[in-house]
Amino acid sequence: MEAFFITVCLFLLLNICLGLVRVWRGPTVADRLLTTQLFGTTGMAVLIILAGYLGELTLLNVAITFNVLAILLVICLVQVWKSGAKGGEA
Amino acid sequence: MSVWIDSLLAVLAVFLAVRCLLAPTLPQCVFLFFAFGLALALAWARLGAVDVAIAEAAIAAGFLGVLLIDALRDFAAPRTHGETAQKPHFLTQVLLGAGLVVFLYVALEAVWNVPDGGGLTALAADNLPRSGVDHPVTAVLLNYRSYDTWLEVGVVLMALLALFATGGKELFRRPVVGAVDPLLRQVILFFTPVLFLVGAFLLYLGKTEPGGAFQAAVLWGAAGILLHLGGWPVFAAMPRWTRQVLLTAGFGFFLLLGFIFMSGGSALFEYPVAYAGVLILIVETLAALSIAAALTAIFAYFNGMKAASVENEIPDPS
The missing domain is CATH 1.20.58 (Methane Monooxygenase Hydroxylase; Chain G, domain 1)
Structure with a gap:
């Protein structure tokens, strides 16, 4: 069982490492933001796996915090950049 | 493995x-x-x-x-290169480097020498029943070392005051966005109560498990920022006195409590053991509210500053 937890955890962490390629190369800010969302989801998965592995259920609270705040970045990007475009046109 | x-x-x-x-x-x-x-x-x-x-x-x-x-x-807007490409000042570099080296040395010194017997850990654990909470981190933050936490609440307030001082307060008055997209409206209507509830949950959880005022404050502040982005500038819409009370409540109540018990003969920020749990919860709630209001205000300020500067300047041809 321990080997299972660690394998899954390592797989998810390597996924994050692969996502870094998009952060580095991503031509637009939106591409990079989507990778950040991927990081948030993958990070949550790692935290949940760790909570099971270490037997520490309070780690789930960290996952919840990540989860509810993930939406904020997307809305901020959409709203801030949209209102900026309007200001530029005016 | x-x-x-x-x-x-x-x-x-x-x-x-x-x-x-x-x-x-x-x-x-x-x-x-x-x-x-x-x-x-x-x-x-x-x-x-x-x-x-x-x-x-x-x-x-x-x-x-x-x-x-x-x-x-x-x-993001392309700007003239002249103002940003300034040659770094030699003396500044040397001073910064020296400061970093000293800081690293002090930090290493502090971490390297662990005192015998684990330092204050045993003392903190022994006094836990008298602190009013069951989680050692919360006990340290809000009972043993309340002075530090009080100043931390003050630091957030200070950051906001610095913003007020440099930019003026009138920027808060302008409405941000006009028509709200229905999808965005639904998302905001769904997430605002969720953020508030999760924040309250973390705040109350701080009594027994990891969590507490600062984490809750960020979540409540996130709710405020979300509403602001959706075109409901909650902070700017409040009357002036409400804003002032909200911003200073945490800092002020903390200080008031400290002085009230000091007049009773105990040390600054020493709570009576019987009421410690309730008092800590009240202090945490007010501190979280104040920090959340300050974070919302800081974001609203930066957002409003840009809107104002976009209107004042000649728009970019791009």
Whole structure:
């Protein structure tokens, strides 16, 4: 069982490492933001796996915090950049 | 086996930090910083410091992320190269380097020499029943070392005051966005209560488990920022006195409590054992409200500042 937890955890962490390629190369800010969302989801998965592995259920609270705040970045990007475009046109 | 996870996390965190510092463009730098925050939060979780992990997740992924994205837009417009490409000052570099070396030395000195018997850990654990809470971190933050926490609440207020001082307060009055997209409206209507509830949950959880005022404050502040982005500038819409009371409630009540019990003969910020639990909860709630209001105001200020500058300047041809 321990080997299972660690394998899954390592797989998810390597996924994050692969996502870094998009952060580095991503031509637009939106591409990079989507990778950040991927990081948030993958990070949550790692935290949940760790909570099971270490037997520490309070780690789930960290996952919840990540989860509810993930939406904020997307809305901020959409709203801030949209209102900026309007200001530029005016 | 689990050493693989730890070494991967350690390498990832350092690699991301270096990459973030050396990134050639601003968007790369900002988004690498988010990834760095995630790696750091995972590392804290792996180290067993769940309090710090929650704070890192909330502040780095939430508040700082929003501020950085907002700032990124200000720098996205191409500008003349003359003002930014300034030659670094030699004396400043030397002083900064020397300061960093001294800081590193002090930090190493503090971490390297662990006192015999684990320092104050045993003392903190022994006094836990008298502190009014069951979680040692909350006990340290809000009972043993309340003075530090009180000043931390003050630091947030101070940051806001500095913003008021440099930019004036009138920027808060302008409405932000006009018509709200129905999808955005639904998302905001759904997430505002969720953020508020999760914040309240973390605040109350701080009594027994990792969580507490600062984490809750970021979540409540996130609710305020979300409403602001959706075109309901909650902070700006409040009457002036409400804003003032909201911003100073945490700091003021903390101080008042300290002085009231000091007049009764105890030390500053020493709570009577019988009421300690209730008092800590009230202090935490008010502090969280104040910090949340301050975070919302800081974001509203930066957002409004840009809107004002866009209107005043000649618009870019692009």
